[in-house]
Amino acid sequence: MKLDPRIKLLLIAMLTSLAVFAKDIVYLGAVALTALLLDIMLRANILDALKRIRHFLSLIVFIAVVQSLTVKSGKSIVSIGNFTFISSAGLLNGAEFALRMGIIILASIIATTEKGRGMTDALIKLKLPYEIAFMVSVTIRFIPMFREEFASRLTALKLRGINIKKLNICKKVKVYTYLLSPTVAGSIIKSRELANAMEARAFRAYPQRTMLRDLRLKFIDYAVIISVIAYVALFAAVSIKIGGII
Numbered sequence: 001m002k003l004d005p006r007i008k009l010l011l012i013a014m015l016t017s018l019a020v021f022a023k024d025i026v027y028l029g030a031v032a033l034t035a036l037l038l039d040i041m042l043r044a045n046i047l048d049a050l051k052r053i054r055h056f057l058s059l060i061v062f063i064a065v066v067q068s069l070t071v072k073s074g075k076s077i078v079s080i081g082n083f084t085f086i087s088s089a090g091l092l093n094g095a096e097f098a099l100r101m102g103i104i105i106l107a108s109i110i111a112t113t114e115k116g117r118g119m120t121d122a123l124i125k126l127k128l129p130y131e132i133a134f135m136v137s138v139t140i141r142f143i144p145m146f147r148e149e150f151a152s153r154l155t156a157l158k159l160r161g162i163n164i165k166k167l168n169i170c171k172k173v174k175v176y177t178y179l180l181s182p183t184v185a186g187s188i189i190k191s192r193e194l195a196n197a198m199e200a201r202a203f204r205a206y207p208q209r210t211m212l213r214d215l216r217l218k219f220i221d222y223a224v225i226i227s228v229i230a231y232v233a234l235f236a237a238v239s240i241k242i243g244g245i246i
Helices: 005-021 025-041 046-052 054-070 088-111 118-125 130-159 169-200 219-242
Strands: 076-080 083-087
Touching: 005 025, 005 088, 005 118, 005 219, 025 046, 025 088, 025 219, 046 054, 046 088, 054 088, 083 088, 118 130, 130 169
Parallel strands: none
Antiparallel strands: 076 083
C-alpha cells in the first residue's frame, strides 16, 4: 500500500500517542496488533529492522524483568516465606512496559518504508522550516552511520586479540569508553565534511526552495485519515466508558 509520507507521519504520531495514553495491557495489545498490521500492509521489513536493534530489544526485556521483580502489589506468584519475588501486578507492569516500547518500535519502522527525501518533503509540506526538516533527515541518516563507525572500531579491537565477551563488566565499560571517543570524533569529522559540501552547493542561497515532486493526497490517503480519526475516537470512547479491563 502506497501512502503519502505525511500520512505515515500521522500514523506514527497516532500509534506513539496511544502507546503512552493506553490504560492497561488489553488496550496496549490492541494498539500493538494495529501497529503490526500497518507495518505488514506498508510492506515494511520488520525482521531486518528488529535485527538491527537486537541489543536494544534485550535492554527492553531486561527493564521489563526488573519492573516485574520490583513491584510487589497484587497476588503473589513466586514467593519465599513472606518475601514476594514475582507478583501479578509486577508481571502486568513489565508486560505493559514491553508492549509500549514494542509499539514505539513498530511505529518507527513505518518511517523506514519511505525512501529518499520523502520524509523531508513531508515535513516541509507541514510548514516546518526547510533547515529544521533537513536537520531531522540528516540526524536520522547519521544514526546508522554512527553505529557502523562504532562497529568498525569494535572489529579492529577484536582483530588485535581482545575478546570483549570474556572481560568482566568493569573492563567492558572501560573498553567501550575508549571506543566512544574515536567514534564521536569520526562522526564530527564527517559532519564537517557534510557542512563543507552544503556550503559548496550554496545551501540556503535562496529563501524559497523548489521540490522535485509535489506531494498530493490521494483517495487512499483521505481514507486513512478518516480511519485514523475513527480509530482514535473509538479508542477514547471505549477507554472512557469501560476504563481498565485488567
